[in-house]
Amino acid sequence: MNISIICVGKLKEKYLKQGIEEYTKRLSAYANVQLIEVADEKAPENMSQTEIQQLKEKEGERILGKIGQDTHVIALAIEGNSWTSERLAKELDQLATYGKSKIAFVIGGSVGLSDSVLKRANAQLSFSKMTFPHQLMRLILVEQVYRAFKIMKNEPYHK
Numbered sequence: 691m692n693i694s695i696i697c698v699g700k701l702k703e704k705y706l707k708q709g710i711e712e713y714t715k716r717l718s719a720y721a722n723v724q725l726i727e728v729a730d731e732k733a734p735e736n737m738s739q740t741e742i743q744q745l746k747e748k749e750g751e752r753i754l755g756k757i758g759q760d761t762h763v764i765a766l767a768i769e770g771n772s773w774t775s776e777r778l779a780k781e782l783d784q785l786a787t788y789g790k791s792k793i794a795f796v797i798g799g800s801v802g803l804s805d806s807v808l809k810r811a812n813a814q815l816s817f818s819k820m821t822f823p824h825q826l827m828r829l830i831l832v833e834q835v836y837r838a839f840k841i842m843k844n845e846p847y848h849k
């Protein structure tokens with residue numbers, strides 16, 4: 691399975707980089723995982739709603755440019771559906787069973803994902819109603835994808 695994690699902006703924090711590298715390394719036993727960063731737009735304070743929408747669309751076009759037609763897209767969105775870790779494992783397992791080998795998880799930038807990205811997504815996944823920083827979201831996601839593979843393979847992991 692080829693999993694790409696498409697996100698906005700360069701990751702700056704060393705502790706997040708280390709955590710992501712650790713889980714990506716662990717995940718390499720189960721899947722090819724690729725982290726794709728697209729350029730972010732400057733998001734000054736006090737932007738109007740129109741400016742926010744324009745910014746999202748610009749970043750959204752860059753995200754869509756990284757997604758192939760045959761890719762199954764799971765967008766991370768606060769207002770999306772909440773799944774258990776077991777449900778994520780089941781989804782990935784079913785995608786593999788149906789021959790869907792290209793999966794992209796998409797994480798928005800500081801102002802979120804554009805409507806066009808959300809429309810392209812096959813599923814919208816919420817990790818809770820709380821807002822997480824987009825860079826921390828990458829680490830949470832890779833841990834959950836790793837956990838999903840451990841569940842799928844029936845291998846021991848933390849409870």
Ligand SMILES: C[S@@+](CC[C@H](N)C(=O)[O-])C[C@H]1O[C@@H](n2cnc3c(N)ncnc32)[C@H](O)[C@@H]1O
Nearest residue numbers: 766767797798801802816817818820821822824
């Ligand atoms: C700082 S948040 C953007 C906040 C923005 N106000 C919004 O409503 O999307 C940046 C990105 O992180 C991801 N994210 C943050 N919290 C999340 C959550 N609880 N569940 C799923 N994704 C989340 C989403 O992809 C979001 O676009």
